Amino acid sequence: MSDSRLDAFKDNGAVFFIFGATGDLAKRKLFPAFFSLYKEGKLPERFAVIGLARRARTKEQFKADLLQSITEFARYKLNAEDEIWQRFVEHFEYLSLDIHNVEGYKALKDASERLEDKFDIKGNRLFYLALAPELFAGVANNLKLGGLLEGSGWNRLVIEKPFGYDLESAEKLNRQIGEVFREEEIFRIDHYLGKEMVQNIEIIRFANAFFEPLWNNKYIANIQITLSETVGVEERGGYYDHSGAIRDMGQNHMLQMVTMMAMEPPSRLNPEDIRDEKVKVLRSLRIHETAEDVRANVVRGQYTDGVLRGKALPGYRSEDAVSPDSVTETYFGARLYVDNFRWAGVPFYIRTGKRLPVKTTEVVVEFKNMPDNVYLAKRTKLQPNLLVFRVNPLEGIYIKINAKQPGSDSMIIPVAMDFCQSCQVGLNTPEAYERLLYDAARGESTYFTRWDEVSLQWRFVDRIVQAWSKDSRDLNLYPAGSWGPEAMDKLLAEDGFHWWPINGQEESDVLWVKGQE
Numbered sequence: 001m002s003d004s005r006l007d008a009f010k011d012n013g014a015v016f017f018i019f020g021a022t023g024d025l026a027k028r029k030l031f032p033a034f035f036s037l038y039k040e041g042k043l044p045e046r047f048a049v050i051g052l053a054r055r056a057r058t059k060e061q062f063k064a065d066l067l068q069s070i071t072e073f074a075r076y077k078l079n080a081e082d083e084i085w086q087r088f089v090e091h092f093e094y095l096s097l098d099i100h101n102v103e104g105y106k107a108l109k110d111a112s113e114r115l116e117d118k119f120d121i122k123g124n125r126l127f128y129l130a131l132a133p134e135l136f137a138g139v140a141n142n143l144k145l146g147g148l149l150e151g152s153g154w155n156r157l158v159i160e161k162p163f164g165y166d167l168e169s170a171e172k173l174n175r176q177i178g179e180v181f182r183e184e185e186i187f188r189i190d191h192y193l194g195k196e197m198v199q200n201i202e203i204i205r206f207a208n209a210f211f212e213p214l215w216n217n218k219y220i221a222n223i224q225i226t227l228s229e230t231v232g233v234e235e236r237g238g239y240y241d242h243s244g245a246i247r248d249m250g251q252n253h254m255l256q257m258v259t260m261m262a263m264e265p266p267s268r269l270n271p272e273d274i275r276d277e278k279v280k281v282l283r284s285l286r287i288h289e290t291a292e293d294v295r296a297n298v299v300r301g302q303y304t305d306g307v308l309r310g311k312a313l314p315g316y317r318s319e320d321a322v323s324p325d326s327v328t329e330t331y332f333g334a335r336l337y338v339d340n341f342r343w344a345g346v347p348f349y350i351r352t353g354k355r356l357p358v359k360t361t362e363v364v365v366e367f368k369n370m371p372d373n374v375y376l377a378k379r380t381k382l383q384p385n386l387l388v389f390r391v392n393p394l395e396g397i398y399i400k401i402n403a404k405q406p407g408s409d410s411m412i413i414p415v416a417m418d419f420c421q422s423c424q425v426g427l428n429t430p431e432a433y434e435r436l437l438y439d440a441a442r443g444e445s446t447y448f449t450r451w452d453e454v455s456l457q458w459r460f461v462d463r464i465v466q467a468w469s470k471d472s473r474d475l476n477l478y479p480a481g482s483w484g485p486e487a488m489d490k491l492l493a494e495d496g497f498h499w500w501p502i503n504g505q506e507e508s509d510v511l512w513v514k515g516q517e
């Protein structure tokens with residue numbers, strides 16, 4: 001099937017402006033993504049990239065930076081002698097620019113026009129802001145003042161997270177950017193939406209006759225979403241201490257995953273139809289209004305000294321650039337309700353934290369048990385069916401069902417069917433940033449967050465943060481390397497549930513593992 005947006009991109013090309021080209025994100029994610037897209041023929045020869053940051057880089061230095069970034073982080077192996085590298089790197093230039101210096105944008109405009117001539121690009125411009133958020137509005141405004149939005153093609157603004165610090169600041173930022181770019185020109189990144197298995201949630205749900213009919217409160221007991229990390233705050237203590245887990249992961253990635261799990265099937269596969277459905281979920285999300293609601297449904301924690309895989313680790317308050325008496329949460333967990341017809345009464349448990357025992361992103365759907373049945377109950381206590389989306393680092397789906405134990409006693413045991421996608425097609429699937437960069441270049445906005453989504457996400461988070469700011473006694477300390485505050489386990493226990501084990505079940509459960517033989 002031909003993709004007209006892709007054809008248009010290939011025919012007309014684009015200049016990509018990477019603000020923050022000397023930064024961590026550009027090095028680890030963006031430049032490798034450009035290379036993979038080029039290698040796969042997804043970038044036309046009609047493209048150019050201008051790297052922008054304050055520090056001076058000669059053409060040769062910038063080339064060396066690119067080579068280092070790609071050899072270290074790209075999913076394709078690269079050698080400086082490769083012919084493809086020589087062709088690829090010709091499309092890149094670097095310009096030193098302080099984003100506040102309006103005069104500098106004139107030079108940028110000249111550089112852009114020169115590259116458009118050189119590569120026969122028809123005026124399309126994509127501005128990627130891999131910058132600290134406080135610089136976003138300034139760049140947008142200066143692009144306008146500098147005449148960069150007056151080309152003959154489209155203009156698109158790709159913005160990194162976080163989009164604001166709370167609803168008020170997000171609204172202000174949105175107003176400022178909105179004075180320059182139209183909503184359909186703004187692509188707000190939530191890189192979880194670029195992940196293979198997050199995108200696969202829709203397909204698994206809507207393309208399978210044995211899931212969609214069961215996808216409601218009649219059959220689903222609860223949904224559990226875990227985004228656990230083994231890392232601490234690394235070099236980002238300064239940012240993180242003002243943000244905390246709820247703003248860093250909760251407001252964006254976690255709520256977006258809730259929307260993917262809970263949304264109604266869209267009437268059409270247009271970006272706006274899909275995003276409309278996600279917005280409806282966010283509107284139905286029960287707000288924890290009072291401090292009491294927050295205490296009853298939300299858990300926060302902070303890691304202390306501990307041991308992870310045999311290594312002693314310092315507590316959060318001893319990390320670089322973190323206040324020694326910080327009450328910032330490094331763990332956020334909550335019980336959510338989506339108050340609509342489909343989900344009434346089904347708890348969604350979400351949790352994320354730093355310095356937990358494993359790096360993983362998983363979504364577990366726990367189905368309700370079969371009604372008590374004399375025939376079956378005699379043989380064993382039935383386990384609930386589970387459907388598990390493994391998002392990261394393993395990608396795949398895991399289903400747990402009840403079956404007869406081989407032998408003559410007719411006992412029932414849980415067995416697992418495990419489809420490991422990353423094991424089957426290898427680990428070389430496109431990285432989230434690669435997909436998102438490609439989508440932005442084609443003008444495909446499905447997996448970017450629209451303003452109404454962002455604002456509703458802040459509305460939910462703000463109430464919790466307000467309640468927390470009044471009293472920090474509910475900050476639970478947890479040792480690095482543990483699964484976080486026990487208060488979160490208690491919250492599930494109140495409802496008669498528990499967290500299902502992450503990354504696979506007990507060995508004895510797994511009788512048949514498809515794709516991992």
Ligand SMILES: NC(=O)C1=CN([C@@H]2O[C@H](COP(=O)(O)OP(=O)(O)OC[C@H]3O[C@@H](n4cnc5c(N)ncnc54)[C@H](OP(=O)(O)O)[C@@H]3O)[C@@H](O)[C@H]2O)C=CC1
Nearest residue numbers: 020021022023024025053054055098099130131132160161
């Ligand atoms: N790194 C990551 O993995 C992730 C990052 N993000 C987001 O991406 C954005 C960038 O993050 P990251 O790359 O880590 O940040 P870095 O601090 O590593 O990089 C910041 C970049 O901004 C440039 N810069 C700073 N001030 C100016 C200025 N006045 N004018 C022009 N350029 C300037 C810096 O270059 P110079 O000093 O030379 O000017 C540098 O290239 C942030 O919004 C972050 O939240 C989101 C998810 C993951």
Ligand SMILES: O=C1O[C@H](COP(=O)(O)O)[C@@H](O)[C@H](O)[C@H]1O
Nearest residue numbers: 161191229231248249253361392
């Ligand atoms: O956005 C962020 O995400 C990363 C985790 O991303 P993942 O793709 O590795 O799961 C997190 O470490 C970081 O704090 C946060 O800003």
